Amino acid sequence: MTRTHRLIVLLAAIALLGAVAVGATLHAAGRAAEKDRTQPGGPEVRPGPVLLDAPGRTVFRNMAWGPHRDELTSVPAADPGGARTASGVRCLRFHSAGGTGVCLQAVHGKLRDGYRALVLDAHLHERHRYGLSGIPTRARVSPSGRTVAWTVFVSGDSYAGTSFSTRTSIADAASGGLERNLEDYRFFLDGRPHRAADLNVWGVTFADDTRFFATVATGGQTYLVRGDRRERTLRSVHRNVECPSLSPDGTRVAYKKRVAGVSSDAPWRLYVLDLRTLRETATAEGRSVDDQAVWRDGRTLVYSLPGAYGSDLWTVPADGSGRPRLLARAALAPAFPAG
Incomplete structure (x- = not known):
């Protein structure tokens, strides 16, 4: 050759x-x-229009592997395990109410990565954008859709330990005005002003556009607090409450509670607190729930647990009866539009 x-x-x-x-x-x-x-057991996901105020539809972050992972997807509320419509909008944390959405995103840059918060209208069009100082962890919208809140970790990356710091912000969805850090509010512990360098605030849940509940941590304890934006105050209500979620009628709070005798890596159980009597009710969910639950209606809680795709959604009655049931695989951060 x-x-x-x-x-x-x-x-x-x-x-x-x-x-x-x-x-x-x-x-x-x-x-x-x-x-x-x-993939066996994987949901069908196809691109299409997603609306935040469509009656009879549930919106959540899709966790299934593939081109639509992390996108906001919509499914029929009556068939949450059915085929999903993917929006193309990716979020790490998400919530919506009143036709407004808040989407906490990762931003990949040439020099470094970061995070941002987007306030979205009902068609997922961006209304406002904010840079974030840490890792997204919680997000909520007031029932009217006029106020949004989010929490980020600014150091540490888990609530399980004690070496973490959070920052919680509230924004006006109409004007774009921003309250950067709820730690600037006056905190009243058992009715008395309390100042502490170790104060952390996270997990806002709205009663309306000015009143809310949240978690405050200080001195190794966590407290459910009642917040008022006009007064710029946080007032303690009950101990050992994290990531509260207010019921639709405003009378109860679902939350994760630390319980004794379990692993420090999985310390929480899902409880409901009656705000009128301060009586606690343990739900039938016996696994550790590291999530801010959502009320599907006045009787049922929805929350995430680890799954094959990273996260699955489960439901359990709020009154302590029944048993946990799988709602949707490969899903996270659900929102249930009214109607």
């Missing part, structure tokens, strides 16, 4: 290997694109 022939054979082999590599890459990409639908 001449030198010219050897060169032709070498070039042909290189071209063949390149074609095989490209083909394999395209095949793998195609399989990844289909993974939402073909």
Whole structure:
């Protein structure tokens, strides 16, 4: 074989290997694109329009592997495990009410990554944008849709330990005005002014546009607090309450409570507090719930637990009866529009 022939054979082999590599890459990409639908037990996910105020639809973050992972998706409320419509909008944390959404996103830059909060209208169009100083963890919208809140970790990345710091902000969805840090509010512990360098606030849940509940941590204790934006105050209500969620009628708070005798890595159980009597009721969920539960209606709580795709949604009655039931696999951060 001449030198010219050897060169032709070498070039042909290189071209063949390149074609095989490209083909394999395209095949793998195609399989990844289909993974939402073909992986056993995985939900069907297809792109399409998503509205935050569509009656009879539930919106949540899709956790299924594939091209639509982390996108806000919509499903029929009557069939939460059914086919999903993916919006193209990606969120790490999400909530919506009154036709307004708050979406906490990762931002990938050339020099470094970061996070931001977007206030969205009912069509998922951006209304306001805010840079975040830490890792997104909680988000809520007031029932009217006029006020939004979010919490980020500014140090540490878990509520389970004690070496973490949070920052909670509240924004006006109409004007864009921002209260950057609720730690600037006056805190009253058992009716007395209390100042502490270790104060942390997280997990806002709104009663209306000016009144809310949240968690305050100080001195190694956590407290349910009642917040007032006009007075700029936080007043303690009950101990050992984290990530509260106010019921639709405003009379009860679902929350995660630390219980004794369990692993420090999984210390919480899901409880409900009657705000009139301060009577606590343990739900039938016996696993550790590290989430801010959502009220599906006046009787049922929805929350996330670890699953094969990262997170699944479960339900349990709020009155302590019944048992936990799987609502939707590969899902996180649900919102249930009224109507």
